[in-house]
Amino acid sequence: MQHYPESTLYVVATPIGNLADISLRALHVLQLVNAIACEDKRHSQPLLRQYGIETGAAKPLLAVHQHNEAEAAGLVVERLQRGERVAYVSDAGTPAVSDPGARLVAAVRAAGLTVMPLPGASSVTTVLSAAGVTRAEGSTDSGTGFVFAGFLPSKAGERDQAIRALRGDTRATVILEAPHRIEALARAMAVLQGRLVTVGRELTKQFEEIATIPAQELAAWLAASPQRTRGEFALVLHASGPLETPEDSTRVLQLLLAELPLKTAVKVAAEITGAPRNELYETALKLKNE
The missing domain is CATH 3.40.1010.10 (Tetrapyrrole methylase, N-terminal domain)
Incomplete structure (x- = not known):
């Protein structure tokens, strides 16, 4: 003893x-x-x-x-x-x-x-245990580790920047959120498109709800029932494969150009994808002229 x-x-x-x-x-x-x-x-x-x-x-x-x-x-x-x-x-x-x-x-x-x-109860390990996170196809990581991000910034611009950074991280990430900010977070996470998210609401409580859906569908999932925006939230952004193809880089750049000035979009896209900045700049000019 x-x-x-x-x-x-x-x-x-x-x-x-x-x-x-x-x-x-x-x-x-x-x-x-x-x-x-x-x-x-x-x-x-x-x-x-x-x-x-x-x-x-x-x-x-x-x-x-x-x-x-x-x-x-x-x-x-x-x-x-x-x-x-x-x-x-x-x-x-x-x-x-x-x-x-x-x-x-x-x-x-x-x-x-x-x-x-x-040790004892933790929303982090609780939601991870129900997410079924595995190593993403094409990943060179040796295991199925995760990153704990906690609560993302509450200001929209800072939150968007944090999510863009997550776009470039292929590891699984655990995020916590309060009910009054969950809808804003869901809208911001749409930029992650088809990357899977496991959302845990009211974990261990009577009205516990756990679902795994593409990030771009999270806002709609919340809107489907007024109950779904209530309670505390723990989310797992699942691991993704590395961004290696020109098509991936171009798609990221397109999404950023819709929200940011050209030079800023190129800079952020380069940070996320690792693609050469001069190539991204040329691609951005072409996209703007289309």
Whole structure:
């Protein structure tokens, strides 16, 4: 049986929806610790009560979120230096993965103290396990690895630029998105055309929905039901083969010319496809004159 030392920060994964997705080890540690740090007290306190874990004077609940993490981390370090055990939980899933916690962990490690992770629920691995991602045909990659992009920029121009960069990356990519931005993301991803996307909505919850569709059809899939724009989203952009043929480069250039000035489109197309910029420039001139 594992030893749970004092002066240790325990990073505890909590369910992303289904309350049954909590580990026995997590419940043991949450009962054992002297204090529980959390992203949002209003969310974590009812969650802990569901498991029979009461907080109060003997086991305080400490707020450690994105707005106070640097300052609050110092208070957690002080507790650990006094020999306490402290757990950290985010609102859902594994802390420090697109959630607060990374600064806290860094501060604890910088103080020479121990951090012990307790693995569990994660929307990233959950959606990947249902996506069936395989190595793309024609890829020279040795495995089926993936990139975790998290939340893309909320501003339209920056988001479009990020998606154009994904167009040139042949690896699978995991993206997270909030309900109020999912439709804008879907419209922006249409530039990826037939590249497959697995969308996971409300994962592990009662109205969970998982579908794999071409990127250009994602907006229509969302629009098919008013329920589909509700809830939290985790998406997998599937791996694709390398862009090697002139036809691929020309198609990318055509799409970019529809949205960008000629020189900018050529520059971006060269970055995405790896094709020579002077050849793309000549092709762009021809396309403009057609």
